[in-house]
Amino acid sequence: MKVFFAILIILILLFALLLLDIFLGRAAYRKKAYEPVFSKKKSDIELIDNGNVLFQRLMDDIRQASSSIHVLFFIMKNDEVSHDMYALLKEKAETGMPVYLLLDWAVGRTIKKDTLQTMKSAGVRVYLLNRPAFPYFFFRMQKRNHRKITVIDGKIGYVGGFNIAGEYLGKKAKFGNWEDYHLRMTGEGVADLQTVFLKDLKRNGGNTETASDVFPELPQGNISHTIYASDGFSLEESYLSHIRLAKQSIIICTPYYIPSKRLQQALLEARKNGVSVTLIVPMKSDHPLVREAGFTYYAELLDAGCMIYRFYQGFYHVKAMVIDDIISIIGTANFDKRSFFLNEEMNVVIEDEAFTKTVLETIELDIKKSDPLTKEHYKKRSIRQRPAEWLGKALSYFL
Structure with missing residues (x-):
């Protein structure tokens, strides 16, 4: 019994130290967080919802690059799809063109060392972002650069939810079709993508001596938009402001629904005021406990009359919000606490409105591949799932 209590005390102390590390680390990091406010721009924007189409468009644009290639992904792997991209970046770097590849440390470190070294030897400037360090080691372990940005010649930009690996092209039987959204941009907004890319590079010790043509003069496009970069502090408030603007409808597409208390309450309040609220989430899960954690928030939504659809024809990785059929928010952020606060x-x-109509048409197709979650279905879920739900909610900050 004494051994049990000793172990329990040690675990409690360890947990308290980890919480203290996160609290102090977050407070310290707030002072240098990078959350720029860009002005409204106009660009031409294309919605891409197929991984194979995205990969081919991206590869073609990189092949035709004439002055610079800047690539940032959260995930690239050791598979064939990733190696096709590595080979192309290596080929372009060998011509003397500045080629940068930024990867988050947590996943980038799993890429084989000889693969990274081969690219570096060819001239690709590879950086792994957010390496953990002291002080606040545990907090820094949780900080991830989840952005996916590509800027080519300073003129063509990509941003969205897809990464570069086989599953994103539907090549993993476990997930099947991978539903996701990505944007291809030309016009004024590309300069803002470039700015964020170079800032991420600089913050991680990269050489920021770049040719002036990475910021060429850009034409004005047809679609009004604002680029928004968050660093774990302002995203919740941004979503709250858009939810509170809604007068008719809110649609949220997310692979992980783990909202903050304020966001959950804002959605319930919107529904109380007559706003329709629709949530689309995956039937499958690609990470432990995230699906179960989501269930702990569904009862309130269903009781309030919100619609919840679970996508079953593959894996649903879309990150989007649509407000009143007018405003579309598409990017890299999930509707979860990790994206909000880390x-x-x-x-x-x-x-x-025209672009948002295209987004809504795509969402309608997603809904046709989904099953509605009713109160009856919710109540009939397995008793064995309940402990996982409680554990998922307890750990939701880190999922």
Whole structure:
């Protein structure tokens, strides 16, 4: 019995130290958090919802690059799809063109060392972002750069939810079709994507001596939008402000629904005021406990009359919000506490009815591949799932 209590005390102390590390680390990091406020711009924006189409468009644009290639992804792997990209970046770097590849440390460190070294030897400037360090080691372990940005010649930009690996092209049987949204941009907004990319590079010790043509003069496009970069502090408030603007409808598409208390209450209040609230989430899960954690928030939504759809034809990885059929928010941020309070994210807030109509048409197709979650279905879920739900909610800050 004494051994049991000793172990329990040690675990409690360890947990308290980890919480203290996060609290102090977050307070210290707030002073240098990078959350720029960009002005409204106009660009031409294309919605891409197929991984194979995205990969081919991206590869074609990189092949045709003439002055610079800047690539940042959260995930690249050791598979064939990733190696096709590595080979192309290596090929372009060998011509003498400045080629940068930024990867988050947590996943980038799993790429084989000889793969990274081969690219570096060819001239690709590879950086792993957010390496953990003291002080506040545990907090720094949780800080992830979850952005996916590509800027080519300073003129073509990509941002969205897809990473570069086989599963994102539907090549993993475990997930099947991978539903996601990505944006291809030309026009004024590309300069803001470039700015965030270079700032992430500089903050991680990268050489920021870049040619002036990475910021060429850009034409004005047709779609009004604002680039929004968050660093774990302002994203919750941004979403709250948009939810409170809604007069008719709110649609949230997310692979992980783990809202803060304020966001959950804001959605319930919107529904109380007559705003329709629709949530689309995956039936499958790609991480432990995230699906179960989501269930702990569904009862309130269902009781309030919100609609919840669970996508079953593959894995649903879309990160989008649509307000009143006018405003579309598409980017890298999930509707979860990790994106709100830890990750470095990027969204594009688009104010254009025609573009939003295209987004809504795509969402309607997603709903046709989904099952509605009813109160009856919710109540019939397995008793064995309940402990996992409680554990998921307890750990929701880190999921």
